[in-house]
Amino acid sequence: MSAAIVAKGLGKVYPGSRSALPALADLSLEVPSGGVYGLIGRNGAGKTTFVRIAATQLNPTSGELRVLGYDVEGEERAIRARIACVPQESRPLYFLRVEEVIYTYLKMRGLPPTDARRRTHDVLEELSLTEYRRRLVSRLSGGLRRRTICAMVLASDADVLFLDEPTTGLDPLARREVWEAIRRASRENRTILLTTHYLDEAEALSRRLALVERGRLMLEGSPADLRGRVRYPYRVTVQGRLGRADLEPYGKVSDIEGGYLVFTGESEARELARRALEVGAHLTIGPVSLEDIFLDVVGRSIEEETSPSTESAEGEEAGA
Amino acid sequence: MSQRHRLRSLFTLVLVNGVIPIRTQPLYLVNLLASPLSFLFFIYVISHGALLAFGITGGLVLTMLTAGTGLQSDLTHYRHDMKFQDVVVASPVEAPVYVVGMAFSELVYSLPAIAVFVFLFVAKGYASLDSALVVGGVLILVWGFATALAFTLATYFEDVRETFMFSPLISLILTVLPPVYYPLAYLPRWAQIVARFSPTTYAAALVQCSVGIAPSACGASVLDWGVLGAVTAALFLVAAFKARWKDA
Numbered sequence: 001m002s003a004a005i006v007a008k009g010l011g012k013v014y015p016g017s018r019s020a021l022p023a024l025a026d027l028s029l030e031v032p033s034g035g036v037y038g039l040i041g042r043n044g045a046g047k048t049t050f051v052r053i054a055a056t057q058l059n060p061t062s063g064e065l066r067v068l069g070y071d072v073e074g075e076e077r078a079i080r081a082r083i084a085c086v087p088q089e090s091r092p093l094y095f096l097r098v099e100e101v102i103y104t105y106l107k108m109r110g111l112p113p114t115d116a117r118r119r120t121h122d123v124l125e126e127l128s129l130t131e132y133r134r135r136l137v138s139r140l141s142g143g144l145r146r147r148t149i150c151a152m153v154l155a156s157d158a159d160v161l162f163l164d165e166p167t168t169g170l171d172p173l174a175r176r177e178v179w180e181a182i183r184r185a186s187r188e189n190r191t192i193l194l195t196t197h198y199l200d201e202a203e204a205l206s207r208r209l210a211l212v213e214r215g216r217l218m219l220e221g222s223p224a225d226l227r228g229r230v231r232y233p234y235r236v237t238v239q240g241r242l243g244r245a246d247l248e249p250y251g252k253v254s255d256i257e258g259g260y261l262v263f264t265g266e267s268e269a270r271e272l273a274r275r276a277l278e279v280g281a282h283l284t285i286g287p288v289s290l291e292d293i294f295l296d297v298v299g300r301s302i303e304e305e306t307s308p309s310t311e312s313a314e315g316e317e318a319g320a
Numbered sequence: 321m322s323q324r325h326r327l328r329s330l331f332t333l334v335l336v337n338g339v340i341p342i343r344t345q346p347l348y349l350v351n352l353l354a355s356p357l358s359f360l361f362f363i364y365v366i367s368h369g370a371l372l373a374f375g376i377t378g379g380l381v382l383t384m385l386t387a388g389t390g391l392q393s394d395l396t397h398y399r400h401d402m403k404f405q406d407v408v409v410a411s412p413v414e415a416p417v418y419v420v421g422m423a424f425s426e427l428v429y430s431l432p433a434i435a436v437f438v439f440l441f442v443a444k445g446y447a448s449l450d451s452a453l454v455v456g457g458v459l460i461l462v463w464g465f466a467t468a469l470a471f472t473l474a475t476y477f478e479d480v481r482e483t484f485m486f487s488p489l490i491s492l493i494l495t496v497l498p499p500v501y502y503p504l505a506y507l508p509r510w511a512q513i514v515a516r517f518s519p520t521t522y523a524a525a526l527v528q529c530s531v532g533i534a535p536s537a538c539g540a541s542v543l544d545w546g547v548l549g550a551v552t553a554a555l556f557l558v559a560a561f562k563a564r565w566k567d568a
Contacts, residue, residue: 015568052406052567055406055410056566057406057409057410057566057567058566058567058568059566059568076566077414080409080411080412080413083411084410085406085407085410085411086407087406087407087410089403090402090404090406090407091402091403092402093336093398093402093404095340095341096336096340100336100340104335104336105407107328107329108328108329108332108333108336108408108413109411109412109413110321110322110325110326110329110412136344156411162410
């Protein structure tokens with residue numbers, strides 16, 4: 001499988017940054033052609049910086065990044081002809097109607113009017129936006145605006161799509177419609193680089209995932225690979241009868257509401273299940289989630305904010 | 321991108337930023353007519369009609385200048401609040417196509433003002449082939465340098481509020497202090513020297529000379545064209561090399 005995006009030793013320090021930490025530090029990554037590649041990490045981890053460099057919106061400080069074989073420094077024109085991007089926190093122009101957002105974007109990219117019209121019609125159907133097609137963006141809810149800007153990019157003819165937190169602010173139903181459109185686009189042999197901090201979304205859509213923390217690549221592989229690489233592949237919740245001291249021999253124990261969460265191995269999970277049944281404790285058992293893997297690798301939840309030093313790098317990112 | 325695709329992109333940008341917003345809010349058309357007409361009114365009243373000709377030629381210059389500088393707030397707003405520039409950067413649309421498309425779209429808002437001042441220009445009997453060529457050439461250069469300046473500034477502003485601070489300053493430096501609405505000779509000697517630092521002084525001199533309302537402005541037409549052309553070229557070069565299309 002050839003790679004659509006290849007990063008080698010990529011580094012980024014924002015000009016004038018007072019942060020001790022670079023936004024990206026020696027990050028090497030290969031995004032295979034076709035399918036969805038998920039980039040996950042907390043706010044300020046460096047996801048947006050990576051996407052902006054790959055989408056030729058931002059210069060790297062060091063290292064190399066190639067998109068479809070072209071260097072982001074010097075061969076931007078060849079890359080830009082083949083990419084499309086939903087930037088983080090982007091919004092469609094408020095005075096356009098929904099269908100105009102998509103149609104004019106496609107025409108701006110150079111598509112002939114008939115092709116642009118057909119693609120606009122199709123994507124409106126696909127993302128359940130047809131009933132809103134004549135509505136002004138200024139009169140849409142935040143979720144519908146986000147869906148409109150996703151539709152705009154998904155309707156394009158680009159080979160590589162960059163979707164930077166595309167479903168933020170969408171309700172669960174709308175998120176799933178966007179997921180379906182992303183899946184369909186990926187089946188057209190397009191490469192989609194998706195950043196998100198919804199781990200269920202990353203897991204549901206991505207063929208492969210990269211976990212980034214403080215500008216560094218922590219873990220990379222398919223969701224199954226990632227599960228195989230953590231110390232404890234099973235999660236067991238225990239409520240009642242068994243205390244922390246009883247559970248610690250089985251693995252890593254954390255407090256949860258009304259009981260304990262134990263990360264453990266397969267044989268230990270079986271033994272713990274037997275013990276819980278004997279004493280009459282309530283127990284659930286299953287493979288670790290992506291959230292658990294994240295917690296294990298990073299040591300903090302994806303919802304937790306980054307340290308102040310990293311945050312300042314992210315803050316500078318917006319204004320750089 | 322082929323020339324055909326470039327033209328399609330350009331016309332689409334004019335449609336997106338120039339034509340469609342007017343459908344939503346037709347008052348945009350009146351907005352750009354207000355300032356030059358206000359100046360014209362005051363000049364007419366205060367001079368008892370004697371300086372009406374300066375008000376008309378000044379209004380033309382101000383309209384084209386505003387069409388160019390008005391770009392800075394739109395571009396800054398689109399860049400920071402909508403992330404529209406990022407969407408465009410990550411697409412086949414090239415920076416010059418974006419800027420020219422957006423510049424023409426700003427011109428759409430100025431069409432009523434241009435129409436009013438051209439009508440007054442013709443009605444007052446200033447229109448001849450020679451004067452039309454000079455005034456047309458000057459207005460294109462004024463619009464060009466104002467657009468290049470606005471684009472460059474917009475890529476450095478971090479918030480649209482910064483444009484609110486710069487717009488009156490630019491207007492002061494380029495239209496109020498220089499003798500756009502009156503002859504240069506009306507200014508004291510020291511102020512004439514200061515006014516020479518503004519490119520609009522040279523633009524106004526050329527326009528005022530071409531319609532015969534300020535014979536004193538006709539002494540250095542070659543220099544006036546030279547300075548206006550050089551400033552425009554310099555600001556285009558600054559825009560080409562210093563504007564931030566891709567962030568550092």
